[in-house]
Amino acid sequence: MRRILVAGNWKLNGSTETIKELLKGILAGISDAKADVAVCAPYIYIPLVQDILAGTEVGYGSQSISENDSGAFTGEISGPMLNDFACKYAIVGHSERRSLFCEKDTDTANKFAAARKHGLTPILCVGELLEEREQGITEEVVSRQLDAVIELEGVEALADAVIAYEPVWAIGTGKTASPQQAQDVHAFIRGKIAKLNAEVAEKVQILYGGSVNGGNADELFAMPDIDGGLIGGASLKAEDFLAICKAG
Numbered sequence: 215m216r217r218i219l220v221a222g223n224w225k226l227n228g229s230t231e232t233i234k235e236l237l238k239g240i241l242a243g244i245s246d247a248k249a250d251v252a253v254c255a256p257y258i259y260i261p262l263v264q265d266i267l268a269g270t271e272v273g274y275g276s277q278s279i280s281e282n283d284s285g286a287f288t289g290e291i292s293g294p295m296l297n298d299f300a301c302k303y304a305i306v307g308h309s310e311r312r313s314l315f316c317e318k319d320t321d322t323a324n325k326f327a328a329a330r331k332h333g334l335t336p337i338l339c340v341g342e343l344l345e346e347r348e349q350g351i352t353e354e355v356v357s358r359q360l361d362a363v364i365e366l367e368g369v370e371a372l373a374d375a376v377i378a379y380e381p382v383w384a385i386g387t388g389k390t391a392s393p394q395q396a397q398d399v400h401a402f403i404r405g406k407i408a409k410l411n412a413e414v415a416e417k418v419q420i421l422y423g424g425s426v427n428g429g430n431a432d433e434l435f436a437m438p439d440i441d442g443g444l445i446g447g448a449s450l451k452a453e454d455f456l457a458i459c460k461a462g
């Protein structure tokens with residue numbers, strides 16, 4: 215039985231004060247969460263998050279990672295640096311990284327490899343644009359994004375990773391994929407992996423992301439191939455995030 219994971223992606227949001235408040239609220243209500251819970255903070259707040267979450271069951275991580283360990287890469291943060299602050303997760307290939315920061319499938323694969331190399335659990339984001347869904351090429355797009363990682367790291371690498379299916383048209387739009395729409399893509403992803411390695415397919419957690427909230431999380435997480443959520447907007451308020459953590 216795969217466990218449910220609910221991970222917050224705070225994106226470019228928060229301040230010392232709001233993060234203290236948010237984590238205090240989350241910790242106060244976390245005891246009846248059904249899911250494993252994690253938050254992915256802006257890099258600069260990771261030490262603060264580490265301090266507050268020390269000794270609790272809430273995991274934390276980053277929203278990206280450099281493919282390089284050190285050197286002349288201005289503005290980057292590496293796996294060893296994230297290890298220095300005991301991060302557990304690193305999101306890689308978020309659609310905003312792909313579209314706004316020109317990350318290609320191969321860049322994402324390299325970041326995925328860097329995370330694994332340093333013992334971090336990559337949360338690999340995949341998902342199609344609205345026009346790709348309308349063209350009927352969702353599976354092709356998701357396949358291509360997964361193949362870049364599988365070709366570089368091998369399918370076995372997915373056993374210790376998390377995949378997040380995030381249809382770009384559902385991110386921050388309030389337009390959630392229906393549970394069945396999401397389940398169809400999740401089943402496709404698991405089926406694709408199963409053709410290469412059935413054990414890995416059974417083990418890998420596949421989260422759904424895109425306008426998840428307390429009102430729709432139950433139905434989404436009830437689908438057989440949806441193993442939790444990657445949460446943007448609703449992860450910024452303790453009450454909203456906790457409602458999702460208690461779903462499933």
Ligand code: 13P
Nearest residue numbers: 223385386424425446447
């Ligand atoms: P929203 O939950 O705000 O739609 O964002 C989803 C997301 O991009 C999580 O990574």
